[in-house]
Every structure is written in structure tokens, then in C-alpha cells.
Amino acid sequence: MTGDAYVAGVGMHPFGRWPDASMRTMASEAVLQAVGDAQLTVRDIQVAYFANSLGGLLTGQESIRGQVSLHDVGIRDIPIINVENACASGSTALWLAIRAVRSGEFRVALAVGVEKMFVGDTQRTLSALQTAADTEATAGQGLQFVALYAMRLEEAIRTGALTTEHLAKVTTKNKRNGSLNPYAQFRKLMTEGEVLAGRPIAGPLTLPMVSAISDGAAAVIVTASPGSNGAVRVRASVLSSGAVDGLGELVVRRAIALAYEEAGIGPEELNVAEVHDAVSPAEFFRYEEMGLCPAGGAGELFDSGATGLSGRIPVNPSGGLSARGHPVAATGLAQISELAWQLRGQAGARQVTGARIAFAQNSGGWLDGDAAACAVHILEATNAA
Amino acid sequence: MTGDAYVAGVGMHPFGRWPDASMRTMASEAVLQAVGDAQLTVRDIQVAYFANSLGGLLTGQESIRGQVSLHDVGIRDIPIINVENACASGSTALWLAIRAVRSGEFRVALAVGVEKMFVGDTQRTLSALQTAADTEATAGQGLQFVALYAMRLEEAIRTGALTTEHLAKVTTKNKRNGSLNPYAQFRKLMTEGEVLAGRPIAGPLTLPMVSAISDGAAAVIVTASPGSNGAVRVRASVLSSGAVDGLGELVVRRAIALAYEEAGIGPEELNVAEVHDAVSPAEFFRYEEMGLCPAGGAGELFDSGATGLSGRIPVNPSGGLSARGHPVAATGLAQISELAWQLRGQAGARQVTGARIAFAQNSGGWLDGDAAACAVHILEATNAA
Numbered sequence: 001m002t003g004d005a006y007v008a009g010v011g012m013h014p015f016g017r018w019p020d021a022s023m024r025t026m027a028s029e030a031v032l033q034a035v036g037d038a039q040l041t042v043r044d045i046q047v048a049y050f051a052n053s054l055g056g057l058l059t060g061q062e063s064i065r066g067q068v069s070l071h072d073v074g075i076r077d078i079p080i081i082n083v084e085n086a087c088a089s090g091s092t093a094l095w096l097a098i099r100a101v102r103s104g105e106f107r108v109a110l111a112v113g114v115e116k117m118f119v120g121d122t123q124r125t126l127s128a129l130q131t132a133a134d135t136e137a138t139a140g141q142g143l144q145f146v147a148l149y150a151m152r153l154e155e156a157i158r159t160g161a162l163t164t165e166h167l168a169k170v171t172t173k174n175k176r177n178g179s180l181n182p183y184a185q186f187r188k189l190m191t192e193g194e195v196l197a198g199r200p201i202a203g204p205l206t207l208p209m210v211s212a213i214s215d216g217a218a219a220v221i222v223t224a225s226p227g228s229n230g231a232v233r234v235r236a237s238v239l240s241s242g243a244v245d246g247l248g249e250l251v252v253r254r255a256i257a258l259a260y261e262e263a264g265i266g267p268e269e270l271n272v273a274e275v276h277d278a279v280s281p282a283e284f285f286r287y288e289e290m291g292l293c294p295a296g297g298a299g300e301l302f303d304s305g306a307t308g309l310s311g312r313i314p315v316n317p318s319g320g321l322s323a324r325g326h327p328v329a330a331t332g333l334a335q336i337s338e339l340a341w342q343l344r345g346q347a348g349a350r351q352v353t354g355a356r357i358a359f360a361q362n363s364g365g366w367l368d369g370d371a372a373a374c375a376v377h378i379l380e381a382t383n384a385a
Numbered sequence: 386m387t388g389d390a391y392v393a394g395v396g397m398h399p400f401g402r403w404p405d406a407s408m409r410t411m412a413s414e415a416v417l418q419a420v421g422d423a424q425l426t427v428r429d430i431q432v433a434y435f436a437n438s439l440g441g442l443l444t445g446q447e448s449i450r451g452q453v454s455l456h457d458v459g460i461r462d463i464p465i466i467n468v469e470n471a472c473a474s475g476s477t478a479l480w481l482a483i484r485a486v487r488s489g490e491f492r493v494a495l496a497v498g499v500e501k502m503f504v505g506d507t508q509r510t511l512s513a514l515q516t517a518a519d520t521e522a523t524a525g526q527g528l529q530f531v532a533l534y535a536m537r538l539e540e541a542i543r544t545g546a547l548t549t550e551h552l553a554k555v556t557t558k559n560k561r562n563g564s565l566n567p568y569a570q571f572r573k574l575m576t577e578g579e580v581l582a583g584r585p586i587a588g589p590l591t592l593p594m595v596s597a598i599s600d601g602a603a604a605v606i607v608t609a610s611p612g613s614n615g616a617v618r619v620r621a622s623v624l625s626s627g628a629v630d631g632l633g634e635l636v637v638r639r640a641i642a643l644a645y646e647e648a649g650i651g652p653e654e655l656n657v658a659e660v661h662d663a664v665s666p667a668e669f670f671r672y673e674e675m676g677l678c679p680a681g682g683a684g685e686l687f688d689s690g691a692t693g694l695s696g697r698i699p700v701n702p703s704g705g706l707s708a709r710g711h712p713v714a715a716t717g718l719a720q721i722s723e724l725a726w727q728l729r730g731q732a733g734a735r736q737v738t739g740a741r742i743a744f745a746q747n748s749g750g751w752l753d754g755d756a757a758a759c760a761v762h763i764l765e766a767t768n769a770a
Binding site for chain 2: 076
């Protein structure tokens with residue numbers, strides 16, 4: 001388990017509402033882009049981990065979603081493993097691909113995530129999303145995670161740690177970042193007033209704060225050697241599942257701690273981060289869990305500008321889930337795509353200057369108030385600074 | 386990737402029609418049995434691969450099926466990965482668990498497969514099973530694999546390689562084996578006349594030849610060291626996906642060849658085998674693909690008695706899919722459970738005398754006429770002969 005692993009290529013199908021796109025057309029586009037980015041061909045891929053969460057319920061394709069979706073690009077006669085972990089499906093596929101390479105068994109592994117969520121019936125999509133929780137325990141209660149975040153945010157506002165303005169401001173920050181990202185679903189700037197005037201969803205949350213229904217795909221090629229195209233080295237790769245924890249998301253803290261330990265670094269060494277903000281103000285909880293600030297200090301950190309694009313540790317330069325969109329199983333690999341571009345200096349107008357160490361956190365599902373799965377990856381640039 | 390891996394414990398929830406059982410109750414029973422069999426506790430499990438194919442469509446639980454199903458037995462704060470590969474889902478989970486241990490990262494891994502297929506609506510179950518094929522290509526065409534097997538068998542009968550009596554006889558052999566298996570769904574003996582008089586399904590196939598709708602679960606504990614309970618060593622572990630192949634199931638031949646190569650043995654060294662007989666006469670194709678007989682020689686091999694319980698290489702001592710039942714994602718791990726019991730001399734009335742080397746083949750899904758996935762595992766006894 002001592003072998004190195006590299007992110008050698010990344011690719012995305014833009015997130016958005018794509019009536020004419022299917023799981024297979026979106027997956028194909030992301031895979032071909034990632035393969036080209038790695039200066040390889042699809043025949044070089046030795047094992048593929050295919051992430052999708054809702055295809056069975058929303059498109060009718062269950063069971064062999066990866067084989068069906070990868071067939072057209074010629075990925076056929078290798079091990080293809082279909083994986084699922086709700087909103088953390090994509091990073092779960094990456095976790096497996098990294099292990100396939102680290103073990104020495106494979107030299108080139110593919111992780112790809114795709115979701116087709118616009119199926120002409122929003123209620124059906126929302127019902128499918130409820131399967132990210134224990135359906136026996138929560139049947140008919142709606143999207144549990146939104147209510148749980150609303151409760152946590154109300155508590156933070158009550159204690160003075162955050163204000164309603166903070167909730168609006170972090171959303172406008174991420175909409176601004178998303179406006180610079182050609183792969184983002186929402187590229188329109190919003191004012192704080194517009195965010196607060198949005199349709200109320202739960203507690204202090206309004207519609208612009210909530211991650212959106214989206215179609216899209218993202219792919220990552222993991223290799224055993226860095227190649228010649230500025231591959232990004234994997235410094236840490238952690239996956240864990242939740243224990244019983246009330247509202248604290250203990251699993252996120254644990255996964256982050258394990259990742260810092262594996263990478264041998266602390267939060268002060270991070271230069272850029274993509275975190276799972278299923279509602280954009282959830283980013284504040286991530287600041288604390290990452291150790292970027294003390295407990296209760298997230299609002300102050302944000303006010304200092306540290307997490308803005310030109311701050312000390314820009315968070316969600318891609319726009320995060322509320323701006324980039326959240327095609328469930330693609331999100332974790334979209335984070336990795338964004339960070340690879342950032343570490344290679346290819347992020348265009350949203351480039352974080354001189355980023356060398358990047359952090360990605362992707363959560364999925366809810367069980368007993370904790371996330372059902374959480375993956376954390378830390379990446380490092382290998383090209384000249 | 387040079388570390389050894391052992392099957393240290395196995396367990397099953399009996400296959401059958403269990404109206405009061407859920408995915409979680411069946412998975413729990415199989416896991417606790419496997420853990421006890423390995424003389425470990427659930428807290429020793431460091432990573433879990435959870436296989437299920439149809440839970441989203443049939444029970445409504447998609448996305449985090451493993452977390453929900455393993456929660457009650459206390460498997461919570463470790464990496465839990467939900468995997469799917471149609472009828473090969475269980476062996477795909479095993480393939481991953483073996484790699485988790487071989488890599489040195491984990492010392493104890495769980496592979497568990499469960500399926501809840503009786504949901505009070507047979508047509509809904511049959512529709513869900515169609516997702517094992519490309520649903521865009523085959524929409525409304527029914528269960529493709531049955532028709533494909535019927536065509537292959539008709540061709541074998543036309544050329545004289547097999548007779549209709551062979552189709553009946555291999556079914557009665559497997560029903561007889563199943564009658565000795567307390568975990569089997571169908572434990573009634575059938576005569577050849579009863580098999581041939583069964584409801585016609587497709588071509589020469591009758592209902593008793595076809596694998597049945599079933600509820601059930603199976604679990605396997607994989608460890609890095611053999612322990613003290615007669616653990617079984619993994620000699621080969623192969624997973625592949627199908628290419629374009631018409632009716633030949635090329636992927637099965639390729640996976641078998643790779644497994645022999647990895648184990649450094651040939652078919653003559655096998656003592657017992659469990660193969661994927663989605664229709665019981667498919668066992669004849671497996672004989673040829675395994676190299677137990679030359680092309681066209683399956684009927685003759687069967688007539689010699691070699692594949693019967695007291696023959697040279699007993700095949701499907703558990704009863705195979707048509708007698709044991711076929712709860713989709715549990716089947717591959719039920720094969721491994723059976724073989725572990727056989728290699729440890731614990732198979733009761735269906736014990737194969739002196740079995741030391743065992744072979745398991747598990748296919749899943751259909752794409753362009755080839756299986757979408759095929760796993761082959763070769764196991765070896767470590768206890769005194």
C-alpha cells in the first residue's frame with residue numbers, strides 16, 4: 001500500500017439542465033476529456049469504477065450502469081465496478097481507483113461519476129433523493145439533510161456565531177466563483193438581497209442557498225506514475241461512514257483528521273479547498289471541521305476574506321454545489337477536476353494564485369443524523385511552482 | 386499486491402420466500418454468522434463492500450443500501466462501499482474485499498450480498514431484472530438471458546452435442562444436490578419427467594430449469610492471515626467485463642483463463658466447482674469454458690458422472706441457481722460460502738470427499754450478447770487433508 005498514485009487527467013461534462021443528454025453521452029464526454037488530458041487512450045484504462053446514485057430510479061437503468069454507459073467509448077473488457085454512496089459516490093469511486101493503483105495491480109484506473117436528474121418530473125427526482133437516507137426511518141419526511149442543516153444554522157445564529165447576512169454572503173461568494181466556471185450550472189451573479197429574498201426552504205435557508213437538481217458527469221484518471229502532463233500527486237485518500245452522532249457530522253471530522261494524518265500536514269498548509277456545501281452555508285461548518293478556525297469562528301474567518309478567491313485559503317473556487325450544480329454522483333469528481341485545474345494553473349479567471357496543496361471533502365447520505373459516507377482527498381502539485 | 390488473502394468466515398441467510406425478512410434483517414443474519422465463523426466480532430471489520438442489485442427499484446432503498454443494512458449490527462464508522470454488477474454483484478464485492486486485504490491496507494474485510502426480490506408483485510420483480518441488460522437497447526423484450534440461453538441450447542441439440550434429456554438430467558442432479566442443502570430455496574427432488582413437463586419458458590427450457598426469484602443474503606470475511614479456524618486461501622480472484630461477442634460469453638472464457646494463470650493450475654486440479662447456471666443447462670457451457678471437456682463434450686462428461694456429487698469434479702453441490710435460488714447479489718457469495726464449507730469438510734450430506742481446490746464462477750448482466758461482468762475465484766483448503 002506504499003505505491004504513489006497520481007491524478008493524471010480530469011474531465012467534465014458541464015453541469016446543467018441537458019434534456020438531450022443521457023448518462024452514457026455525459027459519461028462518454030467526461031471520460032474522453034480525462035483520457036485526453038492524461039495523454040492516454042481509453043485502451044490504457046485497466047479498471048473502471050463507475051459512480052451513479054439515482055439512475056435506477058430515474059432512468060430505469062440499474063445493475064450494470066457502468067458497462068452500459070462506458071460501452072460506446074470502448075471501455076468493455078476490463079473490470080468495471082458500479083459503486084454508489086449517495087452524494088459521495090464519485091469520491092468513493094476515486095477512493096477505489098487510488099487503491100487499485102497504489103496496490104501495484106493496475107497502472108491506470110478510471111473513476112467516473114454521472115447523474116441524470118432532470119427527467120421531466122421534479123417530484124420524482126426529489127423522491128429519489130430521499131433514498132440518500134434510511135427510507136424505512138424517514139419515509140415521507142422530505143429531504144432530511146436540508147432540515148438538519150437549517151436546525152444547525154438556526155442554532156449558530158441563536159448563539160451569535162453566524163448572522164443571516166453570513167448565510168447570504170457565502171452564497172453570493174460562491175455564485176460569483178461559479179460565474180467564472182464554464183462547467184457551472186448557475187453562472188449569474190446574485191446580490192445578498194436577492195439571496196435573502198429567494199423562496200424560503202427551511203428555517204433561514206432560501207432557494208439560492210440550496211444545491212440544485214442537475215445533469216452532469218466528471219471523470220478522473222488515476223495513474224501509478226506522474227507522466228509528463230503536470231499530474232497531481234495524491235497525498236491522502238480517506239473514506240469513512242457515519243456513526244450515531246445527532247447533528248454533529250462526526251464522520252466529517254474523523255475523515256478530515258485521518259486525511260491530515262496520512263498527508264502529514266495540517267490545515268495551515270492548504271492553499272485551496274473544495275467542500276461539500278449541499279446548502280451553501282454548510283461551508284461554515286466545513287471551516288471548523290477542517291480546523292481553519294476555532295469552534296464558532298467561521299463567520300469571523302469568512303469576514304476576513306480568507307476563503308475568497310484571493311484569500312489565504314480559497315474555498316469552493318468552482319462555485320460549490322449551489323452554483324456548480326449537484327448531479328449527485330458526479331460532484332466528488334467535479335471537486336477533483338477543479339482542484340487539478342487549480343494545481344496546474346489552468347483554472348482561468350477563478351485561478352487561485354500559486355496553489356500547491358489542495359483539499360476535497362465530499363459527503364453523502366444521512367443516517368441517524370450523521371453523514372452516511374464522507375471522503376476526503378488531499379492533492380499536491382508536482383509541476384514547477 | 387503480493388499479500389495473501391483468506392476466506393476466514395462465511396455465512397448465509399437461507400434463500401427462499403421470506404415475507405417478513407428485509408434487506409437489513411437478512412444481511413445482519415449472514416454477517417453475524419460469517420463473523421462468528423471467523424472467530425471475530427463486527428468491530429474487527431475494517432472495510433465493508435455491500436452488494437445489492439435491485440433494492441432501489443424493489444424496496445425503494447437506493448444510494449446507501451449498505452449503511453442502512455449494516456447499521457443494526459453495528460458496522461458504521463468504517464469505509465462502506467455499495468457495489469453492483471447485476472448477478473455478479475456479490476463476487477464483485479468479494480473481488481474488492483480481497484484487494485483491500487492483499488494491498489496490506491486492511492486486515493479484515495467484509496463482502497456481503499443481499500437481495501429482497503419477493504415484493505408482492507412478480508411483474509415488478511421481472512421488470513427490475515431487465516435492468517441487468519442495456520435498458521435502452523432491450524426495452525420491453527423481457528429477460529434477454531433466458532432467450533439467449535435457449536438459442537445456444539437449441540443449437541447444441543441440433544448439432545447433437547446435447548439432448549433434451551441432458552437438459553432434464555442436469556436439472557434433476559442439481560435439485561438432488563439442493564435437497565441436501567439447508568440454505569436452498571427448493572429442496573424437493575424432481576424426476577426428469579417432471580422437469581420436462583414443467584411450464585415451457587423459451588425453446589427447450591422449462592420452468593424448473595430456470596433460476597428462481599428469491600430472498601436471501603450471504604457474507605464472506607476476508608482476512609490477511611489464516612487464523613485458527615481452517616481458513617481457505619484465495620488462489621485466484623478475477624473480474625472482467627464483456628466485450629462484443631454475439632452468443633459466446635467470451636468474457637467467461639477470458640476470466641477463467643486469467644484465474645488458472647493466477648493460481649498456476651489447470652482444470653484437472655479442481656476438486657469441486659460452483660458455476661453460474663442462470664438456467665440449469667448453462668452448466669454444460671461452463672464445463673467447456675472451464676476446460677473440463679473439449680468443445681461439444683459436455684453431454685458426454687455429464688453422462689460419465691464426473692460432475693455428480695461423487696464424481697471426479699462435482700459441479701454445483703449446493704444445487705446451483707435453479708435449486709438454491711438466485712437472490713441476485715447474494716449468489717456469488719453463496720457460492721463462496723458453499724465452497725468454504727466443502728473445503729473445510731462441513732458440507733454435511735452433500736460433502737465432496739477430500740476437496741482441496743475449489744472453483745467459483747459468477748456472471749452478471751448482458752450487453753451485446755456477452756455477460757456484462759464475470760468473476761472467477763479459486764480457493765484452496767489450508768487445514769490438514
